[in-house]
Amino acid sequence: MSYSKPKFRHPDLPKNELGLSKTDYEGAISTLCAGCGHDSISAAILNACFEMSIEPHRVAKLSGIGCSSKSPAYFLGKSHGFNSVHGRMPSVATGANLANRDLIYIGISGDGDTASIGVGQFMHVVRRNLDMLYMVENNGCYGLTKGQDSATSDLGSATKKGRPNMYEPIDLVALALRLGATFVARSFSGDKKQLEPLIKAAITHKGFALIDVISPCVTFNNTATSTKGYEYIRSHADNMEVDFVPMREEICTSYKAGTTQQVCMHDGSSVHLHKTAADFDIHDRQAAMEAVYDHKKEGRILTGLLYMAHDSEDLHKVLDTVPKPLNALREDELCPGSRFLNSINEGLR
Amino acid sequence: MKATDINNPEYFHKVVDCQYGCPAHTPVPEYIRLIAAKQYTDAYMVNWESNVFPGILGRTCDRPCEPVCRRGRVEEKPVAICRLKRVAADNKDDVTERLPKIPTRKNGKKVALIGGGPASLTVARDLMPLGYSIDLYDDQAKAGGMMRSQIPSFRLPPEVLDEEVNYILDMGVNATFNTYVDSLKSVLDKDYDAVFIGTGAPSGKNLDIPGRNEATANIHVGIEWLASVAFEHTGSIGKRVLVLGGGNTAMDCCRTAKRLGGEDVKIVVRSEFEKMKASPWEKEDAMAEYVEFLNCHVPQEFVHEEGKLVGMRFEKVEVVYDEQGRRNLVPTGEGPIYLECDDVLIAIGQDNTFPWIERDIGLEFNRRGMPVVDKVSFQSSCQRVFFGGDAAFGPENIITAVAQAQQAAISIDLFCHGKDVIQDRPGPGVTLTSQKMGVHEWSYDNQISNDGRVHVPHADKEKALSDRKVEVELGFDIELGFKEAERCLNCDAQTVFTGEKCIECDACVDICPTDCINFLMNGSEKELRQQLRAPANNRDQDLYASGKLKQTSRIMIKDENVCLHCGLCAERCPTGAWDMQKFLYNVTKAGQTCAG
Ligand SMILES: Cc1cc2nc3c(=O)[nH]c(=O)nc-3n(C[C@H](O)[C@H](O)[C@H](O)COP(=O)(O)OP(=O)(O)OC[C@H]3O[C@@H](n4cnc5c(N)ncnc54)[C@H](O)[C@@H]3O)c2cc1C
Ligand SMILES: Cc1ncc(C[n+]2csc(CCOP(=O)(O)OP(=O)(O)O)c2C)c(N)n1
Ligand code: SF4
Ligand code: SF4
Ligand code: SF4
Ligand SMILES: [Mg+2]
Numbered sequence: 023m024s025y026s027k028p029k030f031r032h033p034d035l036p037k038n039e040l041g042l043s044k045t046d047y048e049g050a051i052s053t054l055c056a057g058c059g060h061d062s063i064s065a066a067i068l069n070a071c072f073e074m075s076i077e078p079h080r081v082a083k084l085s086g087i088g089c090s091s092k093s094p095a096y097f098l099g100k101s102h103g104f105n106s107v108h109g110r111m112p113s114v115a116t117g118a119n120l121a122n123r124d125l126i127y128i129g130i131s132g133d134g135d136t137a138s139i140g141v142g143q144f145m146h147v148v149r150r151n152l153d154m155l156y157m158v159e160n161n162g163c164y165g166l167t168k169g170q171d172s173a174t175s176d177l178g179s180a181t182k183k184g185r186p187n188m189y190e191p192i193d194l195v196a197l198a199l200r201l202g203a204t205f206v207a208r209s210f211s212g213d214k215k216q217l218e219p220l221i222k223a224a225i226t227h228k229g230f231a232l233i234d235v236i237s238p239c240v241t242f243n244n245t246a247t248s249t250k251g252y253e254y255i256r257s258h259a260d261n262m263e264v265d266f267v268p269m270r271e272e273i274c275t276s277y278k279a280g281t282t283q284q285v286c287m288h289d290g291s292s293v294h295l296h297k298t299a300a301d302f303d304i305h306d307r308q309a310a311m312e313a314v315y316d317h318k319k320e321g322r323i324l325t326g327l328l329y330m331a332h333d334s335e336d337l338h339k340v341l342d343t344v345p346k347p348l349n350a351l352r353e354d355e356l357c358p359g360s361r362f363l364n365s366i367n368e369g370l371r
Numbered sequence: 372m373k374a375t376d377i378n379n380p381e382y383f384h385k386v387v388d389c390q391y392g393c394p395a396h397t398p399v400p401e402y403i404r405l406i407a408a409k410q411y412t413d414a415y416m417v418n419w420e421s422n423v424f425p426g427i428l429g430r431t432c433d434r435p436c437e438p439v440c441r442r443g444r445v446e447e448k449p450v451a452i453c454r455l456k457r458v459a460a461d462n463k464d465d466v467t468e469r470l471p472k473i474p475t476r477k478n479g480k481k482v483a484l485i486g487g488g489p490a491s492l493t494v495a496r497d498l499m500p501l502g503y504s505i506d507l508y509d510d511q512a513k514a515g516g517m518m519r520s521q522i523p524s525f526r527l528p529p530e531v532l533d534e535e536v537n538y539i540l541d542m543g544v545n546a547t548f549n550t551y552v553d554s555l556k557s558v559l560d561k562d563y564d565a566v567f568i569g570t571g572a573p574s575g576k577n578l579d580i581p582g583r584n585e586a587t588a589n590i591h592v593g594i595e596w597l598a599s600v601a602f603e604h605t606g607s608i609g610k611r612v613l614v615l616g617g618g619n620t621a622m623d624c625c626r627t628a629k630r631l632g633g634e635d636v637k638i639v640v641r642s643e644f645e646k647m648k649a650s651p652w653e654k655e656d657a658m659a660e661y662v663e664f665l666n667c668h669v670p671q672e673f674v675h676e677e678g679k680l681v682g683m684r685f686e687k688v689e690v691v692y693d694e695q696g697r698r699n700l701v702p703t704g705e706g707p708i709y710l711e712c713d714d715v716l717i718a719i720g721q722d723n724t725f726p727w728i729e730r731d732i733g734l735e736f737n738r739r740g741m742p743v744v745d746k747v748s749f750q751s752s753c754q755r756v757f758f759g760g761d762a763a764f765g766p767e768n769i770i771t772a773v774a775q776a777q778q779a780a781i782s783i784d785l786f787c788h789g790k791d792v793i794q795d796r797p798g799p800g801v802t803l804t805s806q807k808m809g810v811h812e813w814s815y816d817n818q819i820s821n822d823g824r825v826h827v828p829h830a831d832k833e834k835a836l837s838d839r840k841v842e843v844e845l846g847f848d849i850e851l852g853f854k855e856a857e858r859c860l861n862c863d864a865q866t867v868f869t870g871e872k873c874i875e876c877d878a879c880v881d882i883c884p885t886d887c888i889n890f891l892m893n894g895s896e897k898e899l900r901q902q903l904r905a906p907a908n909n910r911d912q913d914l915y916a917s918g919k920l921k922q923t924s925r926i927m928i929k930d931e932n933v934c935l936h937c938g939l940c941a942e943r944c945p946t947g948a949w950d951m952q953k954f955l956y957n958v959t960k961a962g963q964t965c966a967g
Contacts (some may be wrong), residue, residue: 025811028819028937030445032885032905057876057945065881212875240876240945252874256922 027051039075047072049099053092059211059237060090060159064097066214067128067157070221071098074268082118082125086111086140089166090132090159090237109140112147112156116337119152122347123338126225127154134164137173137192144194148201148230153336155224156232158194159211161239162250169242180247193318195328198232199311204331205231206310208324210255211238219266220327223293226266229334236323260317262326263296285330293327300324305332372896372928374918377867380801383954385913386931387862389436389452394774396799396958397421399436399452400863404815406458407856409849414459416469421958423493423539423773424518426531429457430844431522433650433768441862444909445885445933448824450858451847458852460531466538471500473542478502480564480787484544485552488516489769490569490760492539493776494783497961499542501784506563507544510551512602514540516571517761518769520598521620523627524840555728555756565755565783568742569776572761576720578615582673586680590673593624593718600627600839609713611635613683615670616718617647622654624716625662630839637663637710639670639683641700643690656843659829660836669700671707673715682711721766741765748792749779757783780961797959806864806951807941813951815864817938820857864936865954868927870917872948875925879940879949880904885933888940890925903930 035043047068052061071081078100085091087108094103102125106114115129136144136158147156162175171179174194175187198206205227209217217235224231236255238244244251249258269290285293285304295304300317302309310329317324348356375382385391389399398417405414418425432453440449480503484491487509495505513519514536518527540546552558558566575592577583583590589609593616599605612633614625617640625636638657640647644666647654658664668685675681685708688700723741728734735743735752742751744758751758759779760772782792806814828845835841847855880888886904893899896914900907907914912932919926941949 025939025942026818027882027939028884028935029821030819030884030933030935032887032933033445034905034908035886052882052943055945056943057874057878059876061881061943062877065877212877214877238876240874244874252876253922256875 025051038072040077042072042075044068044072046100047078047098049094049096052096054089054096055239055241057240058089058165059161059235059239060093061096062211062214063157063159063217063235063237064093066211066217067221068097069214070218070225073218074222074225076126076225080124080126081128083128083130084111084115084118085130086132086135087166088132088135088164089239090130090161091135092166093159094128094130109135109138109143111135111140112143112152115154116147116150116152119154119337120343121349123153123343124347127152128225129154129156131156131158132165132172133158133160133162133174133194134172137194138164141173141192145197145201148198148203148232150337151202151204151229151334151340153229153338154231155221156230158232158234159237160194160234160250161237161243162248163239163243165239165242169239176249179249180245181243182241182245184247186247193314194232194234195314196311199307199314199329203232203329204229204334205327206329207231207233207327208236209233210236210259210261210325212252212256213261213325216261216264216325219264219293222266222268223264223287223327226287226289226291227330227334228288229331229336255323258321259323259325260300262298262300262324264326265294265296267292267294285327293330295327300326304328304330372893372899372914372916372926374926375913375915377915380799380956382913383801383803383865384799384956386865386934387954387956388439388441389450390863390956392436392439393422394435394771395422395777396774396956397436398863398955398957400859400861401955402459403450403452403455403856403859404861406455406852407816409853411459411462412464412466412469415463415466418456418459419466420960422770423496424489424535424769425456426460426535427518427527428770429453429455429460429846430527430531431518432456432770435770441860441933442858445935446823451824451827451855454827454844454847455852455856457846458849458856461846462849462852470538470542473499474502476502477504480504481506481562482783482787483508483558483561483563483566485555485558485566485568486516486570486760486762487511487514487546487548488569488571488760488772489518490571490762490772490776490779491516491567492536493773494567494569494759494780495542495544496539497777497780498783499539499544501962505544507546508550508552509546509548512548514546514548516569517594520601521594521623523597523601523623525626525630525835525843526623528840528842551727553727555734556732559732559755563755564787565757567776567779567783568756568758568762569760569772570725570762572721572723572766574722574724575717576722578670578717578719580670580672582675582680585678586673586675588678589680589714591714591716593620593716594721596716597623597627600631605631607632609633611712612637612714612716613710613712614638614716614718616640616720617642617649618718618720619649619653620721621716621718622649622657624718625657626660627839628714628716629660629662629836633714635663637665639665639668639685639710641667641669641688643667660832665710667700668708674709680712680715682709683715684709721761723762723765745792747778747796748782749775750782750786750792754786777958777960781959784961797963800957800959800963802955803865803867803952806938806953811942813864813938815861815951815953816857817861817864817936817951819860819935819937820854822854822858824858825851825855861936863954864938864951866915866929866934866936866940867950867952868915868917868929869948869950870920870927872946873917873920873927874946874948875920875922876945878943878945882939882943884937884939885935887929887931887934889928889930890920890923891928892924893919893926899928903928905930907932
């Protein structure tokens with residue numbers, strides 16, 4: 023027997039600035055395994071979009087293949103979506119973004135989809151600083167194909183099958199930092215308190231924003247021998263508290279002087295980082311790389327916002343495209359005609 | 372906040388709102404599921420065990436269960452619990468074989484029941500199967516008390532009443548009718564081991580204002596008039612009738628008057644419409660029969676010409692709240708209002724009177740003239756004498772009479788066996804069983820129906836108004852009954868949490884349609900109530916808290932308020948930390964501790 027979600031909701035559910043309630047941001051009921059970290063990430067995205075009062079039709083969800091890549095079906099049911107080919111979400115996202123710069127692009131990928139088959143596309147989309155939120159739902163395995171080790175699986179970590187992984191992992195955060203990403207964060211599906219503000223900041227960020235979210239696969243990789251299980255992450259993570267304060271809103275959390283770092287975003291909102299886990303300048307790429315490396319050396323996992331560029335220029339800025347979305351241009355605006363072509367040709371003679 | 376002790380039966384009992392709200396604690400979801408499964412006889416017996424008169428109550432119950440029904444908190448209207456009871460009664464097979472067997476060898480104890488209403492009948496029902504010899508005395512010609520003398524036939528057909536009353540009398544109760552007991556002392560002088568007083572609140576309040584005595588021929592006390600209609604001493608009334616009062620008795624008076632020739636029937640009442648005591652559905656039914664309501668009218672005088680009633684004078688008032696928030700009725704000053712009429716029915720309340728109880732036999736009365744009765748045991752200050760129903764604490768309703776009488780029966784049984792009526796009182800019987808059958812499979816129907824409340828079909832109005840014996844409500848047929856039964860949320864399928872199994876994956880939090888589940892750092896209940904995903908402002912509803920969890924030291928807190936008992940939390944929990952378990956709570960009956 024299958025099951026469905028009842029239509030009744032809590033009668034006192036709040037509404038956001040658009041007069042919408044969370045129900046308006048729901049998607050189909052999940053078909054992932056019960057307890058999958060990916061479902062929590064879906065819920066975090068839903069909450070963030072609701073609280074930011076984003077109109078659902080202004081979002082495009084893009085994904086590749088995998089359990090993670092299936093998950094866009096389970097949130098923001100009224101948004102656009104494109105479930106593409108394994109490892110090829112970045113090129114679809116690039117095309118979509120170039121055609122319509124007005125949408126908010128949320129890419130959902132897995133560690134297999136990104137670090138294995140899709141690593142080439144991933145590197146280029148980072149380099150190009152495409153304006154999007156790129157979430158890797160990182161469970162250290164290929165969940166959909168029954169739990170084979172993926173390229174992010176740590177050396178020696180063992181899934182349910184029991185054989186320790188023999189290869190060095192790709193650290194997507196380190197890779198993105200190395201390739202010039204302008205917003206890099208790491209988080210954990212089981213920590214919405216941190217994940218939700220990170221998503222809000224990433225959506226606000228102008229340019230490519232990576233959140234590598236460790237997201238346990240309960241079915242194949244939540245063993246005592248795995249470094250991507252709930253218990254392991256909870257006992258090995260050093261979490262940086264993150265707050266996102268939207269533009270025009272009072273800052274209500276007060277921290278002890280010198281313990282927080284306030285980071286202003288381009289639209290006037292700000293991110294507040296509580297520096298207990300690591301103390302480095304969030305605009306210092308080198309320092310971020312070192313902090314990630316140092317934690318790893320100690321067997322720890324550093325989570326939080328790790329790096330954000332001061333002055334990010336996204337792909338449209340670099341290419342100097344017109345402000346109007348290309349798909350909204352009329353044919354005569356897009357194609358100026360043979361007279362212009364002739365004059366260009368003349369100029370090249 | 373301390374972790375919830377789910378081993379205390381009262382915790383989960385409270386979650387089953389309807390059962391908790393029912394004075395007799397009828398296991399409502401249990402019988403509703405049986406109706407949905409078309410097991411009407413079983414559904415009837417579950418009711419009969421708990422409330423003795425399912426067919427009667429399925430038509431007349433005051434239904435304290437419905438305003439508290441969880442469904443009313445997640446959508447507009449509660450489940451039609453009461454009318455579903457009638458579906459069980461209407462569609463059951465012969466139940467005589469299922470009724471308790473009455474031992475031929477008696478236990479040697481004799482009990483007298485004074486009054487033959489629902490209270491006394493319930494005591495008989497509970498004690499007869501235990502071998503008691505029971506003498507019942509009533510001043511009416513048949514048993515049933517006010518269910519027979521007051522509740523009109525168009526709400527409760529006599530056949531339905533007879534059937535359920537006879538189940539009890541046929542157990543071998545030695546009933547003496549048409550006999551008014553005029554001395555308790557003389558009863559006590561006989562060799563009864565215990566005496567139960569279930570004489571109700573038989574006296575209707577009078578309205579002593581000018582003209583009352585002169586015009587008395589056309590001024591009637593409501594309950595006396597209803598009884599004389601029921602016993603066919605009265606068969607007609609004038610064309611223009613004023614009914615004074617705003618309670619259920621007033622509603623029965625005006626609707627009965629409509630059927631006996633009253634054309635212009637008005638309810639005239641002191642309070643405003645919203646504050647009238649009558650149940651909302653009784654008001655609706657009266658209005659549907661073209662009864663006019665005049666609120667904020669205070670009676671001043673009966674106007675008569677040569678001893679013949681011609682009308683009444685009223686003063687118009689308005690409701691004013693003073694600084695202390697007290698409600699006052701203040702005259703508007705617009706002068707007296709005169710209403711012409713042929714008859715007046717006074718339905719402004721009932722009193723208890725005990726002229727037949729001697730005051731020198733050791734039975735204490737309080738200053739308000741009521742006997743001193745223990746709220747738990749229903750024993751009076753005279754150890755051998757027990758009270759129940761309207762006689763115990765004033766007029767209530769049938770289900771309260773039944774519930775009290777069951778407790779009194781337990782006490783009588785304990786008392787007759789030389790046990791302490793408080794200390795030796797049995798607790799409830801409870802069981803908790805997992806409902807999981809397999810993947811996505813539960814032994815109850817956890818799919819939630821989105822349908823609104825089904826209306827009960829009514830008889831043709833012209834026909835109903837022309838004959839006081841035509842039952843107005845037709846009841847749900849099988850199909851409508853099924854549809855309504857499906858609205859029940861199965862609140863007895865409890866969400867049981869085992870913290871040791873939880874890996875804090877958040878799956879239950881994310882799936883819960885009504886945002887009940889939370890994982891937070893512990894704090895005071897007051898703080899926690901505000902920190903939940905949806906603030907828990909309904910303080911009547913408990914928070915279910917776990918102990919500290921392994922991975923993060925947080926606790927699980929569930930607000931019981933609007934949980935749909937849909938089981939999705941258990942469905943989505945990877946470790947079985949949530950389980951849906953059926954909680955069955957049974958009020959212990961007389962005899963279950965004194966057996967043998
Ligand atoms: C008009 C009206 C409508 C009502 N409608 C409803 C309704 O729809 N639903 C509901 O739940 N409740 C209703 N009630 C209330 C309900 O009828 C009573 O609460 C209930 O019957 C009380 O039961 P009881 O056994 O305590 O007493 P009663 O039903 O009053 O029975 C007491 C019996 O004892 C007899 N008696 C009294 N004194 C003596 C004596 N000294 N010797 C011998 N016999 C004696 C009386 O004649 C009567 O037969 C209504 C009441 C009225 C007045
Ligand atoms: C081109 C291609 N190669 C291989 C596959 C088989 N395949 C499907 S999903 C998957 C791995 C997905 O892993 P990941 O992205 O980590 O997602 P997860 O299921 O773990 O969330 C693979 C190899 C495919 N669908 N397409
Ligand atoms: S297989 Fe793993 S990743 Fe896929 S749904 Fe199940 S738990 Fe999630
Ligand atoms: S049964 Fe579970 S999922 Fe359903 S409403 Fe209740 S707590 Fe939420
Ligand atoms: S779904 Fe189960 S394991 Fe996961 S948080 Fe809820 S109770 Fe715990
Ligand atoms: Mg994966």
